[in-house]
Amino acid sequence: MPLVQRLKYQKEPNMIITVASFKGGVSKTTTAVHLAAYLQERSPTFLIDGDPNRSATGWARRGELPFKVVDERQAARYARDYPHCVIDTEARLDTEDLKALADGCDLLVIPTTPDALALDALMLTVKVLETLSASQYRVLLSIIPPRPSRDGDEARTTLESGLPLLNSSVRRLVAFQKAALAGVPVYSVNDPRAHFGWEDYLQVGREILR
Ligand SMILES: Nc1ncnc2c1ncn2[C@@H]1O[C@H](COP(=O)(O)OP(=O)(O)O)[C@@H](O)[C@H]1O
Ligand SMILES: [Mg+2]
Secondary structure, eight states, X not given: OOXXXXXXXXXXXXXXXXXXXXXXXXXXXXXXXXXXXXXXXXXXXXXXEXXXXXXXXXXXXXXXXXXXXXXXXXXXXXXXXXSEEEEEEOSOOOHHHHHHHHHTSSEEEEEEOSSHHXXXXXXXXXXXXXXXXXXXXXXEEOSBOOTTOOHHHHHHHHHHTTXXXXXXXXXXXXXXXXXXXXXXXXGGSOOTTHHHHHHHHHHHHHHXXX
Protein backbone atom coordinates (compact mmCIF):
# COMPACT_ATOMS: atom_id res chain seq x y z
CA MET A 1 0.00 0.00 0.00
CA PRO A 2 1.43 3.44 -0.88
CA LEU A 3 2.68 5.48 2.07
CA VAL A 4 0.29 8.38 1.50
CA GLN A 5 -2.66 6.02 1.60
CA ARG A 6 -1.31 4.29 4.68
CA LEU A 7 -0.90 7.60 6.53
CA LYS A 8 -4.46 8.54 5.64
CA TYR A 9 -5.84 5.33 7.08
CA GLN A 10 -3.80 5.69 10.23
CA LYS A 11 -6.06 8.56 11.25
CA GLU A 12 -8.85 6.12 11.88
CA PRO A 13 -8.31 3.85 14.86
CA ASN A 14 -7.59 0.27 13.98
CA MET A 15 -10.34 -2.12 14.87
CA ILE A 16 -10.08 -5.84 15.45
CA ILE A 17 -13.45 -7.53 15.80
CA THR A 18 -13.79 -11.22 16.62
CA VAL A 19 -17.06 -13.04 16.02
CA ALA A 20 -17.54 -16.03 18.30
CA SER A 21 -20.29 -18.12 19.86
CA PHE A 22 -20.89 -21.19 21.98
CA LYS A 23 -23.11 -22.75 19.38
CA GLY A 24 -22.93 -23.31 15.62
CA GLY A 25 -25.37 -21.97 13.06
CA VAL A 26 -26.02 -18.66 14.81
CA SER A 27 -24.70 -16.51 11.92
CA LYS A 28 -21.07 -16.04 12.95
CA THR A 29 -19.70 -16.32 9.43
CA THR A 30 -22.52 -14.22 7.97
CA THR A 31 -21.86 -11.57 10.62
CA ALA A 32 -18.08 -11.64 10.10
CA VAL A 33 -18.49 -11.21 6.33
CA HIS A 34 -20.91 -8.30 6.65
CA LEU A 35 -19.02 -6.50 9.39
CA ALA A 36 -15.92 -6.78 7.22
CA ALA A 37 -17.91 -5.37 4.27
CA TYR A 38 -19.03 -2.49 6.50
CA LEU A 39 -15.51 -1.73 7.77
CA GLN A 40 -14.07 -2.01 4.27
CA GLU A 41 -16.23 0.95 3.24
CA ARG A 42 -14.29 3.03 5.74
CA SER A 43 -10.75 1.62 5.55
CA PRO A 44 -9.07 -1.45 4.08
CA THR A 45 -10.16 -4.51 5.99
CA PHE A 46 -9.28 -8.18 5.95
CA LEU A 47 -11.07 -11.16 7.38
CA ILE A 48 -9.22 -13.96 9.13
CA ASP A 49 -10.98 -17.26 8.65
CA GLY A 50 -10.30 -18.95 11.96
CA ASP A 51 -12.77 -21.77 11.40
CA PRO A 52 -11.22 -25.06 10.23
CA ASN A 53 -14.36 -25.55 8.12
CA ARG A 54 -13.24 -22.51 6.15
CA SER A 55 -16.77 -21.22 5.52
CA ALA A 56 -15.67 -17.63 4.94
CA THR A 57 -12.92 -18.80 2.59
CA GLY A 58 -15.48 -20.81 0.64
CA TRP A 59 -17.81 -17.80 0.53
CA ALA A 60 -15.03 -15.67 -0.98
CA ARG A 61 -14.02 -18.40 -3.43
CA ARG A 62 -17.53 -18.89 -4.82
CA GLY A 63 -17.84 -15.28 -5.87
CA GLU A 64 -16.32 -11.99 -4.94
CA LEU A 65 -16.10 -10.16 -1.64
CA PRO A 66 -14.93 -6.53 -1.36
CA PHE A 67 -12.19 -7.48 1.13
CA LYS A 68 -9.43 -10.04 1.47
CA VAL A 69 -10.08 -13.34 3.28
CA VAL A 70 -6.99 -15.06 4.69
CA ASP A 71 -6.29 -17.84 7.17
CA GLU A 72 -4.31 -17.58 10.40
CA ARG A 73 -1.06 -18.45 8.66
CA GLN A 74 -1.21 -15.36 6.49
CA ALA A 75 -2.74 -13.01 9.04
CA ALA A 76 0.42 -11.36 10.36
CA ARG A 77 1.39 -10.01 6.98
CA TYR A 78 -1.98 -8.42 6.31
CA ALA A 79 -2.14 -6.93 9.80
CA ARG A 80 0.77 -4.69 8.81
CA ASP A 81 -1.12 -2.92 6.02
CA TYR A 82 -4.83 -3.21 6.80
CA PRO A 83 -6.29 -1.03 9.57
CA HIS A 84 -9.30 -3.22 10.25
CA CYS A 85 -9.58 -6.92 10.81
CA VAL A 86 -12.53 -9.22 11.44
CA ILE A 87 -11.92 -12.72 12.76
CA ASP A 88 -14.41 -15.53 12.16
CA THR A 89 -14.09 -18.44 14.57
CA GLU A 90 -15.38 -21.97 14.98
CA ALA A 91 -18.22 -22.82 17.32
CA ARG A 92 -17.87 -24.62 20.64
CA LEU A 93 -15.87 -22.05 22.52
CA ASP A 94 -14.73 -23.02 25.95
CA THR A 95 -13.89 -20.71 28.82
CA GLU A 96 -10.23 -20.45 28.04
CA ASP A 97 -10.85 -19.80 24.35
CA LEU A 98 -13.16 -16.98 25.24
CA LYS A 99 -10.59 -15.18 27.36
CA ALA A 100 -7.86 -15.67 24.78
CA LEU A 101 -10.14 -14.42 22.00
CA ALA A 102 -11.22 -11.39 24.03
CA ASP A 103 -7.59 -10.53 24.74
CA GLY A 104 -6.79 -10.73 21.05
CA CYS A 105 -9.29 -8.18 19.81
CA ASP A 106 -10.94 -4.84 20.51
CA LEU A 107 -14.44 -6.26 20.56
CA LEU A 108 -15.93 -9.72 20.70
CA VAL A 109 -19.28 -9.97 18.92
CA ILE A 110 -21.35 -12.94 20.05
CA PRO A 111 -24.32 -13.62 17.77
CA THR A 112 -27.25 -15.64 19.00
CA THR A 113 -30.53 -16.65 17.45
CA PRO A 114 -33.71 -15.91 19.43
CA ASP A 115 -34.79 -19.55 19.84
CA ALA A 116 -34.92 -21.26 23.22
CA LEU A 117 -32.00 -23.60 22.57
CA ALA A 118 -29.62 -20.87 21.53
CA LEU A 119 -30.71 -18.63 24.40
CA ASP A 120 -30.21 -21.46 26.89
CA ALA A 121 -26.74 -22.07 25.50
CA LEU A 122 -25.96 -18.40 25.93
CA MET A 123 -27.42 -18.08 29.42
CA LEU A 124 -25.37 -21.07 30.55
CA THR A 125 -22.29 -19.12 29.63
CA VAL A 126 -23.25 -15.91 31.36
CA LYS A 127 -20.95 -16.79 34.25
CA VAL A 128 -18.07 -17.14 31.82
CA LEU A 129 -18.98 -13.94 30.04
CA GLU A 130 -19.13 -12.11 33.35
CA THR A 131 -15.40 -12.70 33.70
CA LEU A 132 -14.99 -10.27 30.77
CA SER A 133 -15.63 -6.59 31.12
CA ALA A 134 -18.77 -5.38 29.40
CA SER A 135 -16.66 -3.22 27.10
CA GLN A 136 -14.97 -6.31 25.69
CA TYR A 137 -18.02 -7.89 24.11
CA ARG A 138 -21.53 -7.41 22.75
CA VAL A 139 -24.28 -9.92 22.08
CA LEU A 140 -26.02 -9.66 18.71
CA LEU A 141 -29.51 -11.05 18.12
CA SER A 142 -29.62 -12.52 14.64
CA ILE A 143 -31.81 -14.55 12.27
CA ILE A 144 -34.89 -12.99 13.85
CA PRO A 145 -38.12 -14.36 12.35
CA PRO A 146 -40.65 -11.85 10.97
CA ARG A 147 -43.86 -10.93 12.74
CA PRO A 148 -46.24 -12.22 13.93
CA SER A 149 -43.45 -14.10 15.72
CA ARG A 150 -42.44 -12.30 18.92
CA ASP A 151 -39.24 -14.32 19.32
CA GLY A 152 -36.98 -11.35 18.71
CA ASP A 153 -38.66 -9.17 21.33
CA GLU A 154 -38.87 -11.97 23.84
CA ALA A 155 -35.21 -12.84 23.39
CA ARG A 156 -34.31 -9.18 23.82
CA THR A 157 -36.22 -8.97 27.09
CA THR A 158 -34.57 -12.17 28.33
CA LEU A 159 -31.03 -11.12 27.46
CA GLU A 160 -31.14 -7.40 28.07
CA SER A 161 -31.13 -7.63 31.85
CA GLY A 162 -27.93 -9.63 32.13
CA LEU A 163 -25.85 -9.04 29.00
CA PRO A 164 -24.48 -6.17 26.91
CA LEU A 165 -26.87 -6.60 24.02
CA LEU A 166 -26.54 -4.55 20.84
CA ASN A 167 -29.63 -2.41 20.15
CA SER A 168 -29.51 -3.32 16.49
CA SER A 169 -30.30 -6.84 15.38
CA VAL A 170 -30.43 -8.83 12.15
CA ARG A 171 -33.57 -10.15 10.51
CA ARG A 172 -34.02 -13.60 9.07
CA LEU A 173 -33.90 -13.19 5.29
CA VAL A 174 -33.34 -15.78 2.57
CA ALA A 175 -31.14 -13.21 0.87
CA PHE A 176 -28.38 -14.12 3.34
CA GLN A 177 -28.39 -17.74 2.20
CA LYS A 178 -28.36 -16.59 -1.41
CA ALA A 179 -25.43 -14.31 -0.62
CA ALA A 180 -23.42 -17.16 0.89
CA LEU A 181 -24.16 -19.38 -2.11
CA ALA A 182 -23.26 -16.71 -4.64
CA GLY A 183 -20.15 -15.70 -2.71
CA VAL A 184 -21.14 -12.03 -2.40
CA PRO A 185 -22.31 -9.63 0.33
CA VAL A 186 -26.08 -9.49 0.78
CA TYR A 187 -26.32 -6.12 -1.00
CA SER A 188 -25.25 -7.77 -4.26
CA VAL A 189 -27.99 -10.39 -4.13
CA ASN A 190 -30.88 -10.14 -6.53
CA ASP A 191 -33.71 -10.39 -4.03
CA PRO A 192 -36.39 -7.80 -3.25
CA ARG A 193 -35.62 -7.91 0.48
CA ALA A 194 -31.83 -8.09 0.29
CA HIS A 195 -31.41 -4.39 1.11
CA PHE A 196 -33.01 -4.96 4.52
CA GLY A 197 -30.21 -7.36 5.32
CA TRP A 198 -27.54 -4.82 4.46
CA GLU A 199 -29.38 -2.09 6.40
CA ASP A 200 -29.36 -4.33 9.46
CA TYR A 201 -25.61 -4.85 9.30
CA LEU A 202 -25.03 -1.14 8.62
CA GLN A 203 -26.83 -0.40 11.88
CA VAL A 204 -24.81 -3.02 13.71
CA GLY A 205 -21.57 -1.65 12.26
CA ARG A 206 -22.43 1.93 13.23
CA GLU A 207 -23.37 0.91 16.73
CA ILE A 208 -20.11 -1.00 17.17
CA LEU A 209 -17.90 1.82 15.93
CA ARG A 210 -19.74 4.48 17.85
N1 LIG B 1 -30.01 -13.22 9.02
C1 LIG B 1 -30.11 -14.42 8.45
N2 LIG B 1 -31.27 -14.78 7.84
C2 LIG B 1 -31.42 -16.01 7.28
N3 LIG B 1 -30.45 -16.94 7.27
C3 LIG B 1 -29.27 -16.64 7.85
C4 LIG B 1 -29.04 -15.38 8.46
N4 LIG B 1 -27.77 -15.38 8.97
C5 LIG B 1 -27.25 -16.59 8.67
N5 LIG B 1 -28.14 -17.34 8.00
C6 LIG B 1 -27.98 -18.72 7.53
O1 LIG B 1 -27.90 -19.57 8.68
C7 LIG B 1 -26.93 -20.58 8.48
C8 LIG B 1 -25.83 -20.44 9.54
O2 LIG B 1 -25.17 -19.19 9.35
P1 LIG B 1 -23.59 -19.04 9.51
O3 LIG B 1 -23.27 -17.62 9.28
O4 LIG B 1 -22.89 -20.04 8.68
O5 LIG B 1 -23.46 -19.40 11.05
P2 LIG B 1 -22.22 -19.95 11.90
O6 LIG B 1 -20.97 -19.41 11.28
O7 LIG B 1 -22.46 -19.43 13.28
O8 LIG B 1 -22.27 -21.44 11.86
C9 LIG B 1 -26.40 -20.40 7.06
O9 LIG B 1 -27.15 -21.22 6.20
C10 LIG B 1 -26.69 -18.93 6.77
O10 LIG B 1 -26.86 -18.68 5.38
MG1 LIG C 1 -19.22 -20.26 10.56
